[in-house]
């Protein structure tokens with residue numbers, strides 16, 4: 366909570382002093398466990414304010430409020446990107462996210478840990494597509510957003526596990542582990558606004574993006590890093 370709220374606050378303040386444009390890297394987590402599918406920016410979300418994910422969800426919602434207060438009160442030039450699940454090389458192998466977990470487990474021949482039934486969905490955006498969206502947003506003068514940046518191709522976690530096993534040529538088996546509390550059941554960005562205002566849409570499919578990601582982790586594991 367402190368990082369996402371107090372940590373973000375100096376940024377619009379600095380932008381005010383320097384007359385700079387400030388970009389907030391917000392998140393699809395502001396939508397919580399959404400009742401609306403796919404999620405447009407106008408959807409206000411379904412967040413459990415006291416659950417285990419609240420520190421992140423509410424922290425980011427708070428930082429969005431800071432940015433828009435600075436915009437209203439001091440006319441600071443701000444923009445807000447709501448980033449959906451993103452992956453690619455240089456992910457931290459130990460951070461517990463699903464793509465890094467599955468790829469590392471598959472390469473090591475360890476069981477692939479699907480939480481719950483694996484029917485929950487996520488939409489995965491390759492890092493180069495996301496970076497392009499952020500650059501376009503920063504260059505889009507007079508556009509504050511918030512704007513969704515993510516890939517609308519949606520997969521269940523079981524589907525992801527199967528693709529990772531196939532692309533790594535692994536013999537890992539899929540095992541099920543308990544579903545974490547408040548784990549969103551579905552998530553898919555509505556990217557009409559990004560298409561219209563930024564002329565942006567992701568270009569890299571999940572299979573295409575997983576290949577360099579797998580190669581990256583292969584090298585990391587081989588080098589013992």
Ligand code: UDP
Pocket residue numbers: 450461462463464466467478479480481485487522544545548549
């Ligand atoms: N997940 C999983 N196995 C893992 C890690 C995550 O099945 O080893 C699931 C997790 O329960 C969630 C999805 O994958 O439904 C995405 O999790 P992640 O932490 O990567 O992102 P987020 O939940 O923040 O979208």
